[in-house]
Amino acid sequence: MKTFVIVNRPDEQSENLAQYLKEELSKKLEWNEDKPELCFTIGGDGTFIYAVQKYCDQLSDVSFIGIHSGTLGFFTDYLNTEIDDLITDVFNKEGTIVESQLLEVTIDQNEKVYALNEMRVENSSRTQILDIYINDEKLETYRGTGICVCTQLGSTAYNRSVQGAIIQEGLPVIQIAEIAGIHHREFQSLGSPIVLKEDSIVRLVSDNYDGALLCTDSNSRKLDGKAEVVCQLSRRSVRMMRYRRVSYLERLKSLF
Ligand code: NAP
Ligand code: MN
Numbered sequence: 001m002k003t004f005v006i007v008n009r010p011d012e013q014s015e016n017l018a019q020y021l022k023e024e025l026s027k028k029l030e031w032n033e034d035k036p037e038l039c040f041t042i043g044g045d046g047t048f049i050y051a052v053q054k055y056c057d058q059l060s061d062v063s064f065i066g067i068h069s070g071t072l073g074f075f076t077d078y079l080n081t082e083i084d085d086l087i088t089d090v091f092n093k094e095g096t097i098v099e100s101q102l103l104e105v106t107i108d109q110n111e112k113v114y115a116l117n118e119m120r121v122e123n124s125s126r127t128q129i130l131d132i133y134i135n136d137e138k139l140e141t142y143r144g145t146g147i148c149v150c151t152q153l154g155s156t157a158y159n160r161s162v163q164g165a166i167i168q169e170g171l172p173v174i175q176i177a178e179i180a181g182i183h184h185r186e187f188q189s190l191g192s193p194i195v196l197k198e199d200s201i202v203r204l205v206s207d208n209y210d211g212a213l214l215c216t217d218s219n220s221r222k223l224d225g226k227a228e229v230v231c232q233l234s235r236r237s238v239r240m241m242r243y244r245r246v247s248y249l250e251r252l253k254s255l256f
Pocket of ligand 1: 043044045046047049073074117118153154155156157158159161216217218
């Protein structure tokens with residue numbers, strides 16, 4: 001029997017929906033929190049990301065299905081009012097798995113963290129100066145609050161708030177965007193976001209990362225005393241189980 005788990009946002013509506021879904025799915029599937037084959041998320045895109053981070057070490061064994069309490073999301077194919085359609089689909093359809101690579105971030109060549117949406121190096125306490133290298137070639141010295149590097153999936157998240165481009169689904173690229181870069185007569189950096197090929201390696205090097213944070217999706221850690229953050233698409237990917245096709249433009253229009 002296939003195993004499943006539900007990860008839900010802790011609001012009353014999502015709790016109730018999770019309860020109902022658990023009862024119904026248990027008729028044919030087996031609940032297993034430690035080794036789920038299917039992971040249902042109820043909430044928003046944020047809940048989906050949280051669930052992926054939770055099962056980050058066993059992503060090759062888990063397929064994710066998102067249910068949205070609200071409008072459609074980028075990771076969520078079913079509305080809360082369509083829960084019975086979802087149950088019918090799970091019991092009767094094969095579904096197709098759509099895979100998407102995570103970002104792999106390496107700090108000082110030893111610690112690794114992963115992100116589905118983006119990684120950000122941010123310093124709100126003082127001007128962050130860092131050198132940006134792409135595949136070991138220096139692009140520029142950047143000054144400002146920070147840098148956001150996103151995946152295709154993350155292009156509609158933080159990246160969009162810093163005027164990065166939205167990237168159509170299926171394009172395996174990464175994008176670098178500045179977060180409040182300083183541009184005046186003496187200091188200039190590219191300014192515009194840049195989209196890079198899937199095998200690109202982005203390296204952010206600084207003499208002083210004190211006060212800076214490395215944010216990966218909704219996680220963060222301090223970069224004090226560190227010197228280098230390297231970022232590239234990972235071999236680790238998230239599997240999204242799709243039982244029906246929701247057009248990318250529909251998702252965009254329903255959200256923005
Ligand atoms: P969160 O509350 O979980 O998410 C913040 C908002 O971003 C929510 O409205 C969430 O949608 C939306 N979101 C997340 N991933 C998205 C995606 N791929 N496309 C479109 N919208 C997306 O906040 P968090 O836990 O701190 O961080 C999770 C993610 O939220 C981060 O990876 C970051 O991209 C994003 N975020 C954005 C900003 C910003 O734009 N200024 C600030 C903080 C965080 P739902 O309501 O559907 O969950
Ligand atoms: Mn949403």
